[in-house]
Amino acid sequence: MNELIIPPTQLSLLVTNKCTAACQNCCFQCNPKNKDRLSLDKMKQYVDQAVDAYSTIQLLVITGGECFTLGTDLNKIIKYSSDKGLFIRVVTNGYWAKSPEKARIILEKLVEAGLNEINFSTGDEHQMWVPYDNIIHGIISALELNLTTAVNVESSKLSEFSINQLKSDCRLEKYIHFLHKKLFLLGGVWMPFNKSTEEELNTFGEERKKELPILLQQNKSRCSSLFNSISIDPFHQVIACCGLTVGYIPYLRMGLAKKYPLKFLYEYQFQDFLKIWLFTEGPEKILAFCRIKLNLPPIETTKWHICQICIEIFRNEQYILILQQNYGEVFQSVLLKYSLLREKYLKIKQLKIKDHEKKR
Ligand code: SF4
Ligand code: SF4
Structure with a gap:
């Protein structure tokens, strides 16, 4: 891990x-x-x-x-x-x-x-x-x-x-x-x-x-x-x-x-794969994934705050069930994207730490 x-x-x-x-x-x-x-x-x-x-x-x-x-x-x-x-x-x-x-x-x-x-x-x-x-x-x-x-x-x-x-x-x-x-x-x-x-x-x-x-x-x-x-x-x-x-x-x-x-x-x-997925692709893509799986039309979320989309997912038991049953389809690709993002993040964090140490 x-x-x-x-x-x-x-x-x-x-x-x-x-x-x-x-x-x-x-x-x-x-x-x-x-x-x-x-x-x-x-x-x-x-x-x-x-x-x-x-x-x-x-x-x-x-x-x-x-x-x-x-x-x-x-x-x-x-x-x-x-x-x-x-x-x-x-x-x-x-x-x-x-x-x-x-x-x-x-x-x-x-x-x-x-x-x-x-x-x-x-x-x-x-x-x-x-x-x-x-x-x-x-x-x-x-x-x-x-x-x-x-x-x-x-x-x-x-x-x-x-x-x-x-x-x-x-x-x-x-x-x-x-x-x-x-x-x-x-x-x-x-x-x-x-x-x-x-x-x-x-x-x-x-x-x-x-x-x-x-x-x-x-x-x-x-x-x-x-x-x-x-x-x-x-x-x-x-x-x-x-x-x-x-x-x-x-x-x-x-x-x-x-x-x-x-x-x-x-x-x-x-x-927890779902948190990694949220971090990597965001709630909008996850919501879209759920709706495709449920054969539902997309929801227009362009005017929503990102956290509003998040609550939309988590207050709907149907979505959660769909995610549990189907996350395997995106598991490898999300983890690959996450690894690349993580590398970038670690580099930025190292730079910030060095900068902070200089200021101390
Ligand atoms: S509530 Fe907002 S900040 Fe928290 S995980 Fe969801 S989208 Fe991210
Ligand atoms: S009630 Fe909430 S939003 Fe208003 S000032 Fe207090 S903490 Fe901030």
Whole structure:
């Protein structure tokens, strides 16, 4: 099996399902009432295990829910992991950045602990809970502290708020217009997890298509989110990816980190041909394969997010049965393609590791 393994380059801790917001279409249905979280001790154990098992792990992503609700435990896990040489990224809705001063004080402490990068999430639904100005305070403080800063803006057919508002905000002018190399504005696709918005959000409008060409092209491709990260949720469940629909696909849960070693759970997935197939050819081709076998007409998925196609497959028992009965037909060709891809991946990962070591 060793010849199939692609070592991970990151550890992602989904530290809690508690959030100060309760966005209607949050993929993990986080809200202020949730209380589940990883303890500081457990987080440290997972960092130790991951780093000891794989020298390829360079990045720790701390996300949730809202990871800033951990309070000083957030500073402690950043310090602990940074001391081990990891690059640290946090993902937040920015609720704590109530004023420029407050944002600065909080971020200064995290930078002191070893934080390297911050990702803010915002958009129409987020702004029902967290004011837009918080994001601005957060971005400016982060950039002034020399943090790499990304802003992920919910993007769907219905979105009113878009990246353009950020680009034209005069408070960000000096960072945007001087091509600040540390600021990244991204349109993160926002998917329906709530029935009432499902219909409207199911397709992208023409305008949005122009803005998100890469996301739309993704459907045609393989799933590159697999085999990259060890991701652990607040229930200690190791999940195969952080895809938008992962919470709804039991198949992508790989086992409990508090019961089995992370290395075992991570590597066990390489015995699973379907994951290798997803990684190599992507869910769209797999769905097409199922429909041909069932003598069904193809489904038009060009407007779907790649993870929507994935859930379409896994919630249909008929497809799963067809895959179990017929995967042998593509087994050799997929494995051959996978081996070539894997070689390419390993080369890229080696280069990244060398680059990271130089920066340490
Ligand atoms: S801010 Fe993020 S984690 Fe919190 S409810 Fe909204 S989408 Fe979910
Ligand atoms: S396509 Fe499937 S396996 Fe890939 S990220 Fe999305 S949910 Fe995960």
